Amino acid sequence: MAKKVVAGLRKAKDQVKLIRAVKSSKTGAYTFQEQMVPKDQINDVLKKKA
Numbered sequence: 001m002a003k004k005v006v007a008g009l010r011k012a013k014d015q016v017k018l019i020r021a022v023k024s025s026k027t028g029a030y031t032f033q034e035q036m037v038p039k040d041q042i043n044d045v046l047k048k049k050a
Contacts, residue, residue, distance in 0.1 A: 014039050018046075 018035045037045050 016042055018042070 015036050015038055018037050020033045020035070021030045022033055023030050035045070
């Protein structure tokens with residue numbers, strides 16, 4: 001099992017974990033959205049609103 005996890009993490013070297021705070025329109029509370037994004041597309045994803 002551990003070997004599969006390590007092999008999966010090696011493929012993710014070109015990816016970045018993006019954590020975004022998003023405000024709820026109903027309650028006004030903030031929630032966090034996590035997303036794995038390729039390094040070369042990080043600016044495009046940040047320009048878009050969630």
